[in-house]
Amino acid sequence: MKIKNSLILFCLALFIAAIPATAQTKFAEDTHSFSNPQAVRVRSVALDWEVLFDKKIIKGTATLSIDRTDKNAPLILDTRDLTIEKVEASINGVKFTASDFSLGETDKILGAPLTIKLPANAKFVRIFYSTSPNASGLQWLEPSQTAGKKSPYMFSQAEAIHARSFVPLQDSPQVRVTYSARVRTPKGLLAVMSAEGNSRTAARNGDYRFRMPNTIPPYLIAIAVGDLKFQSLGRRTGVYTEPSMLKKAAYELADTEKMVAAAEKLYGAYRWKRYDLLVLPPSFPYGGMENPMLTFATPTILAGDRSLVSLVAHELAHSWSGNLVTNATWSDFWLNEGTTTYIERRIVEAIYGKPLREMQSVLGRRTLDNLIAEYEDRDEILHVDLKGRDPDDGLSDIPYTKGSWFLQTLEAKFGRATFDAFLRGYFDHFAFRSISTDQFLDYLKTNLLDEHPGKVSMDEINAWLYKPGIPADAPLPVSARFEAEDKARAAFLDDKLDAGALNADKWTTQEWQYFLDRLPGKLLPAQMKALDASYHLTGSHNAEIAFRWYRLAIGSNYETAYFAMREHMLRIGRRILVVPLYEQLAKTDSGRAFAEKVYAEAKPGYHPMTRAAVEKALAKKP
Numbered sequence: 001m002k003i004k005n006s007l008i009l010f011c012l013a014l015f016i017a018a019i020p021a022t023a024q025t026k027f028a029e030d031t032h033s034f035s036n037p038q039a040v041r042v043r044s045v046a047l048d049w050e051v052l053f054d055k056k057i058i059k060g061t062a063t064l065s066i067d068r069t070d071k072n073a074p075l076i077l078d079t080r081d082l083t084i085e086k087v088e089a090s091i092n093g094v095k096f097t098a099s100d101f102s103l104g105e106t107d108k109i110l111g112a113p114l115t116i117k118l119p120a121n122a123k124f125v126r127i128f129y130s131t132s133p134n135a136s137g138l139q140w141l142e143p144s145q146t147a148g149k150k151s152p153y154m155f156s157q158a159e160a161i162h163a164r165s166f167v168p169l170q171d172s173p174q175v176r177v178t179y180s181a182r183v184r185t186p187k188g189l190l191a192v193m194s195a196e197g198n199s200r201t202a203a204r205n206g207d208y209r210f211r212m213p214n215t216i217p218p219y220l221i222a223i224a225v226g227d228l229k230f231q232s233l234g235r236r237t238g239v240y241t242e243p244s245m246l247k248k249a250a251y252e253l254a255d256t257e258k259m260v261a262a263a264e265k266l267y268g269a270y271r272w273k274r275y276d277l278l279v280l281p282p283s284f285p286y287g288g289m290e291n292p293m294l295t296f297a298t299p300t301i302l303a304g305d306r307s308l309v310s311l312v313a314h315e316l317a318h319s320w321s322g323n324l325v326t327n328a329t330w331s332d333f334w335l336n337e338g339t340t341t342y343i344e345r346r347i348v349e350a351i352y353g354k355p356l357r358e359m360q361s362v363l364g365r366r367t368l369d370n371l372i373a374e375y376e377d378r379d380e381i382l383h384v385d386l387k388g389r390d391p392d393d394g395l396s397d398i399p400y401t402k403g404s405w406f407l408q409t410l411e412a413k414f415g416r417a418t419f420d421a422f423l424r425g426y427f428d429h430f431a432f433r434s435i436s437t438d439q440f441l442d443y444l445k446t447n448l449l450d451e452h453p454g455k456v457s458m459d460e461i462n463a464w465l466y467k468p469g470i471p472a473d474a475p476l477p478v479s480a481r482f483e484a485e486d487k488a489r490a491a492f493l494d495d496k497l498d499a500g501a502l503n504a505d506k507w508t509t510q511e512w513q514y515f516l517d518r519l520p521g522k523l524l525p526a527q528m529k530a531l532d533a534s535y536h537l538t539g540s541h542n543a544e545i546a547f548r549w550y551r552l553a554i555g556s557n558y559e560t561a562y563f564a565m566r567e568h569m570l571r572i573g574r575r576i577l578v579v580p581l582y583e584q585l586a587k588t589d590s591g592r593a594f595a596e597k598v599y600a601e602a603k604p605g606y607h608p609m610t611r612a613a614v615e616k617a618l619a620k621k622p
Contacts, residue, residue: 027174028328028436031387032161034104034113035170039073040066042170047181051191051225053152056133056140062167063126065093068118075118075125078164078171079103080111081132089122096126109390111164127168137162139283139607146226146281147242151189153226155280155296157289157607160330160391163218174328174434176215183208185225192240192278194222194291200230200238212292214272215432217326222291224278233257236270241279245299249279252302255309255351259316262350267320267343267424271431275316283573285607287311290318290340298574300543307509308544310348310360317343320427326434330391334382334465335440338403339423345404359510361408361477364401366517371397372469380468382406383437392609405474406464412475413455414448422448437465482514489515492527499530509544516548521555528558539564547577554584554591562594569598573606575613583617592622 027038042064049060066075084103088096097119104113116125131138141153156166164171183191187206192198197210212221231250232238234257241249256275264270277295279302288311289296295315301308321339341364349357372380379396382403386393411419426443441461449456463471491497504515523531532538538553538561540546546568553561569578582599585591599614606614 027172030172030174030329032110032330032391033170033172033175034076034078034110035172035175036073036076037170037172037175039070040068040075040118042066042075042077042175042177045167045169045177045179045221047167047179047183049181049223050184051154051186053140053154053186057131057135058138058166059130061126061128062169063093063124064169065124066118066122068123071120073118075116076170077114077116077127077168078111078161079114079168080137080162080165081135082114082165082168083130083132084114084168085128085130087116087128088126089116089119090124090126091119091121093124096124099125110161114168129168131166134608135162135165136608137165141226141281141283141605145283145605147244148227151227153224153281155224155226155278155284156222157285157296157609158221159219159289160333160395161219163221167218167221169218171218172329173217173219173326176217176326176432176434178215179210179212179221181208181210181223183210183223183225188227189225190228190240191223191225192228192294193224194220194294196273196293198240198274198276198294200232214292216292216323217434220291220323222289222294222296224280224296228278230276234260236260236274238274238276239279240276240294241299242281245279245302248302248304249277249299252304252306252309253277253312255306256312256316258351259313259347262347263316263320263343266346266350266420267427270319271324272319275319277312277315282571283605283607283610285573285575285609287574287576288315290315290322292319292323300572300574300577303509303542303544305509307542310344310356313347313351314340314344317341317347324427324432325430328434328436328439331384331386332435332437332440333384333391333395334399334403335435335437337399338382338401338406341400341404342407343423355479355481356508356510358477358479359481359508359514361404362479362482363510363513363517364397364404365477366514367397368401368405368470377468382465402464402470405470405477408477409464409471409474410448410456414452418452419448441465481511485511485515486518489518493520499527499534502534504535509542512542512545513548516545516552519552521552523552523556523558525556525558528553528556529560532558532560537561539567543568543572543574543577547581550581551584554581566594566598570602570605573602573610575610578602578610579613579617582614583620586618586620587622589622592618 044065046063049058087099087101089099090096100117102115106112137156137158143150146153161171185191185206188204191208193210195210195212228240229243229246230238230240231246237256239249239253260275272293274293277297279297279299282299284298287298301311317340322336327333327335345357345360488502537549550565582595585595
């Protein structure tokens with residue numbers, strides 16, 4: 001690829017503009033990065049990319065601006081399966097000369113370190129490279145795997161440490177950077193990124209430019225390319241997706257602008273200008289990804305009745321907890337997700353009322369109870385030890401639900417008004433910084449515990465953060481709707497109430513989740529048939545309900561649902577809605593045979609993260 005003068009000027013302009021909001025000179029130990037920011041720190045990244053669908057690679061350059069604390073130290077970057085062609089360095093960002101570099105030994109979790117020898121006074125490094133067709137942070141879809149069936153599609157997923165598979169950088173959440181990008185694509189396709197520059201009226205000429213002026217952790221660098229259209233949802237909100245899905249997505253996400261306003265009222269100004277969403281193809285492995293200015297969302301939220309849009313509230317909440325104030329390492333992940341889950345439920349309460357928030361809290365508690373029964377003690381701790389492990393292993397519901405419950409406990413102890421003021425001050429104080437659990441605790445002690453003595457002790461705080469399980473005095477979430485449902489479910493199981501008399505055709509998604517989750521793992525054939533006949537659960541278009549029904553069908557050996565379950569597993573790549581089905585099927589020989597056959601068909605449409613989780617499940621012996 002030819003590097004044009006305009007790119008150099010673009011890189012230089014970014015460097016001049018990229019003045020970090022807060023200097024950060026002390027770095028926590030990050031066992032998931034080879035990088036050495038304490039000696040040489042990357043401040044900004046300017047990308048020049050060509051997206052090559054025929055080869056399933058991105059090819060181009062990354063130009064890094066750096067600060068040097070140790071003038072004799074090399075620059076050490078994180079990479080994974082990148083082909084490094086050459087490296088250059090520069091004093092002024094205009095004239096570059098070749099630099100010596102070496103790729104270290106590959107680690108199966110971390111990838112390989114890229115060590116670059118720096119000339120005296122060098123302030124810029126430019127790396128010529130290309131990604132692997134199997135890059136862990138990119139997924140390439142054939143036209144047949146998209147909704148429109150006509151154009152290819154590519155999207156990234158960088159959390160936790162997958163950014164290094166498409167950008168050579170210091171891939172630690174505490175090394176915040178600004179970034180810019182020039183992206184070339186086949187004409188007719190639209191490129192969007194987690195940055196300014198997403199065009200709502202693009203000419204689709206195959207040449208796009210982006211700029212993120214705020215410092216963000218590397219895992220929030222994101223790109224998608226495909227046949228995309230845009231529809232406005234409000235003054236500063238909108239949705240991108242494939243043309244055939246646009247009307248449905250816009251209907252489902254109509255309350256997005258209200259959510260932004262509700263969150264601002266609680267926790268201060270939204271600092272990212274726009275909040276748009278990209279509804280991805282079904283192979284996206286998560287529910288959502290909080291990429292700044294452009295949340296990536298699973299199409300499984302498009303239930304047709306707006307019953308699953310709490311996911312939007314969650315990803316929006318990350319604009320404060322996660323994007324604005326970020327976990328310094330992946331052991332501090334609860335700071336991102338526990339705080340975000342708490343804020344999500346506050347947004348939901350503000351828009352949809354207290355009963356929905358209560359139902360969500362009870363559902364979270366039920367999930368947490370199941371995990372605690374299953375997990376080792378070390379994985380029940382909020383400040384989890386992930387040394388020597390893939391940080392993706394820490395992406396369980398523990399940091400989400402236990403972390404949220406911890407904050408709910410603080411709210412109950414100090415009162416909502418006091419705790420809201422504390423959180424708002426927390427976001428202002430640490431804005432655009434990445435912090436450790438210790439830094440959170442210092443702020444908590446000074447600005448909440450010491451200000452209101454006698455309400456909560458540090459021993460109580462430490463029990464939440466550093467001990468397994470849930471403290472005995474934690475306030476239990478309750479829901480009046482679920483209490484009534486408990487009685488109906490018990491009557492149904494005792495054959496005192498017919499399935500049709502449950503009147504469940506008017507239940508919300510959350511009520512169905514609770515009902516199915518609380519049933520025994522195995523029902524009688526007559527009970528399964530009665531529920532299915534009354535409510536048509538087999539083949540449900542609501543992915544959350546369908547997943548729970550199929551899990552029950554496996555346990556109950558209800559083979560009537562297996563064909564529709566197969567379609568669910570082929571159509572959906574969201575890990576939480578398919579991997580547990582494979583895990584349960586793999587417990588018997590016949591189930592394993594069925595699962596292996598389905599996976600052989602589904603594998604091409606699954607994201608690499610989903611594939612890894614399914615293959616791990618199928619590797620276990622019955």
